[in-house]
Amino acid sequence: MNHRLSICCDTCNQGIALRLGLGTQKKQIVAFQCPKCKQKIALEMTIDKSKMLYQPEYKILENCTFTAEKDSFIAINLHTEMVYPKELINEKVIMPAPMVSMKLQEHAEKKGFLNPVISSASSGFFGIPTLSLFDSIGGDSNLLEDWLVVKKAYSLYESGMFDLMEKELSKYTRRKEAYVNNSLLHSIIFDFLNRFISPNTIMFNKIKKNFNDAKKQRTEFKNFKNYYQLNLQDIHWKNYIDIFNEYFENFSEFNRLLLNAKIELHPDEGAESFFCPVNFDNVKMFYGNAYEYITTNLTIFACVNNIINSRKYDEFASMTLKKYSELNKESRLNPLKTNTTFDLFTENIESTLRNASHHKWFYIDKTNPGYLLYRSGGTGAIHQLSYIDYIYESNLLMIKLAIMAMLEIKFLLKNKHE
Numbered sequence: 262m263n264h265r266l267s268i269c270c271d272t273c274n275q276g277i278a279l280r281l282g283l284g285t286q287k288k289q290i291v292a293f294q295c296p297k298c299k300q301k302i303a304l305e306m307t308i309d310k311s312k313m314l315y316q317p318e319y320k321i322l323e324n325c326t327f328t329a330e331k332d333s334f335i336a337i338n339l340h341t342e343m344v345y346p347k348e349l350i351n352e353k354v355i356m357p358a359p360m361v362s363m364k365l366q367e368h369a370e371k372k373g374f375l376n377p378v379i380s381s382a383s384s385g386f387f388g389i390p391t392l393s394l395f396d397s398i399g400g401d402s403n404l405l406e407d408w409l410v411v412k413k414a415y416s417l418y419e420s421g422m423f424d425l426m427e428k429e430l431s432k433y434t435r436r437k438e439a440y441v442n443n444s445l446l447h448s449i450i451f452d453f454l455n456r457f458i459s460p461n462t463i464m465f466n467k468i469k470k471n472f473n474d475a476k477k478q479r480t481e482f483k484n485f486k487n488y489y490q491l492n493l494q495d496i497h498w499k500n501y502i503d504i505f506n507e508y509f510e511n512f513s514e515f516n517r518l519l520l521n522a523k524i525e526l527h528p529d530e531g532a533e534s535f536f537c538p539v540n541f542d543n544v545k546m547f548y549g550n551a552y553e554y555i556t557t558n559l560t561i562f563a564c565v566n567n568i569i570n571s572r573k574y575d576e577f578a579s580m581t582l583k584k585y586s587e588l589n590k591e592s593r594l595n596p597l598k599t600n601t602t603f604d605l606f607t608e609n610i611e612s613t614l615r616n617a618s619h620h621k622w623f624y625i626d627k628t629n630p631g632y633l634l635y636r637s638g639g640t641g642a643i644h645q646l647s648y649i650d651y652i653y654e655s656n657l658l659m660i661k662l663a664i665m666a667m668l669e670i671k672f673l674l675k676n677k678h679e
Contacts, residue, residue, distance in 0.1 A: 263356055264317060266304075267330035273298035278330050282340030282358040283308065283317065285402030289341040290322070290513040292537040294631060296335050296351075300324055301537045301630045305513075306341070322539065342516055344528040344536060344649065369524040374460040401456050403434045408509045411453050415502055418446050444676040451670045454663040461523045464605045465664045468562075471602055472672045475568040485564050485574035490675040493560060500554040501666045508659055511544050515656055518649065522656035528649055536649045537630045548651065549618035551658040552610060556590035558665055561673065562603055563596050590615075606661055611654070613637035613644070 266279040275297040283289065283306065292303040303322035319327070336353045338345055343365070349357040369375040410432045417426040430436060430449055439452030458465065476482045508515060517536070521528060528536075538544070563585060564574040575582035577596055585593065591612045597603040617623045617635035626632040626645065633646045 263358060266319065267328055267334065268302070268304075268325040269328040270295040270298060270300065270302060271324045271326055272300045276328065276331055276334035277302075277325075278334040278336045280336060280338045280352075280356070281306075282338070282343065282356075284340070284342035284516070286341075286405060286512070286516060288513060289317075290539045291339050291341055292323075292539045293337065293339055294537055295324070296337065299629065303537070303539050341513075342520060344518060344521065346529040365520060365524060365526060368526045369460060372525060373463060374524050401459075404453075404457065405509055405512050407434055407453055407456075408505065411450055412502065412506060412509075414446055415450070415498075447670050447674060447676060451667055454667045454670075457663050458523060458660050458667075461525070461660065465667055467602050468605075468664065468668060469671070471562075471565055471569060471600070472668060475565045476672065478568050478571075481568050481574055485568065486673055488564075488574065489561065489669075489673045493558075494669075494673070494675060497558050497561075497669060498666075500558060501662065504551055504554050504659070504662060507547060507550060511540065511547070514539060514544050515652060515659070518652045519656050522653055522660060527653060536647075536652075538625060538633075538648050541625055541633075541648075544652075544655070545623045546618050548611075548655050548658065549615040551655065551662060552612065552615040553590065555606065555610065555658060555661055555665070556593050558662075559593050559597070559606065560586070561665070561669065562606065563593070566597055566600055566603070569600075605664070609654070609657065613641070614646075614651075614654075617644075 264281045264283055266281060268277050268279060269275070270277065273295060275295055277296070279291075281291060287308055289306045289308065290303065291306070292301060294300065295302055301323055302325045304325065305320040305322055306317040307320070308317050321327070336351055338350055338352055338357050340358055340361070343358065343361050345357045345361055349355070349360070366375065410429060414426045414429040414433075417423070417429060426446060430445060433439065433449050433453075435452055435456075436449065439449045455462065475485075518528070560582075563577070564582070567576055568574050570578075572578075577585055585596065594607045594610070597607050614623075614635065614637075616637045620636075622636040624634050625648075626634050631648055633648055633651055634643055635646060636643050
């Protein structure tokens with residue numbers, strides 16, 4: 262669905278004809294640079310999803326005024342859940358959304374995330390869509406609403422209020438599809454996480470094979486499972502719930518690049534010049550927090566790696582589990598680097614970004630709001646990072662965390678309500 266809106270920049274009075282591609286969430290935010298003065302403009306849209314034809318209600322967040330459109334206005338194409346390439350930003354006639362959706366789908370098929378036969382069903386008959394490309398690629402209009410259900414249900418589960426937990430879970434949109442022969446709550450959490458990473462389930466399946474191989478060493482895997490349930494389960498799940506809550510509290514920021522991250526397609530060079538933060542103060546600690554949780558919870562991979570290398574779960578090639586737990590977070594990646602299956606968790610995890618955010622040296626570049634400045638540890642050299650890169654990489658970390666949580670549910674978790 263596309264919508265046209267005319268605004269005027271409050272800083273330089275430049276008229277802008279916005280051609281907006283609307284996403285599927287109830288509340289959506291779009292932020293971009295004014296093409297003339299380069300200052301940030303931001304709007305919020307509220308959509309009634311119960312209506313067939315969306316008619317957004319708009320709220321100005323920053324630096325613009327609604328106005329009547331004139332011929333002199335500059336056209337800007339934007340989407341709340343996709344990033345358009347630079348050459349389509351100022352297109353006046355063609356609607357970029359179908360072109361970009363097709364590019365996303367083709368890339369997902371090439372990477373093996375989508376079956377071309379199944380995804381082609383979205384074309385329908387005579388070019389009339391029977392399923393939106395957003396859905397076929399892995400978009401999910403109910404993620405935010407269902408997270409709120411999962412979050413409350415988990416809190417009730419932790420409090421032992423199982424009747425209220427089940428009542429809350431009845432609100433989950435895929436309750437029937439999610440239930441399998443184990444805990445209702447954890448079946449639903451697994452389904453939710455699977456939706457979150459979909460269609461990118463390849464890495465989960467690869468790492469699942471490592472866990473299945475370790476499970477064949479029955480005695481040692483049982484010892485590890487007991488250790489996990491006694492020493493790791495509670496803190497790991499506190500970490501997962503905390504970081505997912507932080508993510509979904511700022512979903513309007515992250516969701517603009519979630520689809521790209523799920524199919525591992527970084528937006529084209531140049532698009533970032535129009536992609537600006539809306540609430541950077543709310544998300545600047547996110548990457549660092551996610552980094553902390555991933556490197557903390559990596560213990561499960563390290564122990565499984567020990568088992569499949571014919572050692573006890575707590576014996577590494579050159580250290581004990583106690584010694585491993587005392588390593589700094591970056592060093593905990595090293596024992597896994599001999600197993601290429603774990604590359605997803607050992608590569609592209611940037612400790613300098615973590616250090617910058619946790620040492621309070623991470624800012625929007627005042628001369629260019631599409632970019633960020635950071636200094637590792639607050640004392641190193643100044644680095645520049647596009648905001649599009651920051652959000653993209655943050656989404657990749659969330660996908661890693663979702664996969665870790667799915668593996669714990671499938672192989673290790675002890676259900677407190679049986």
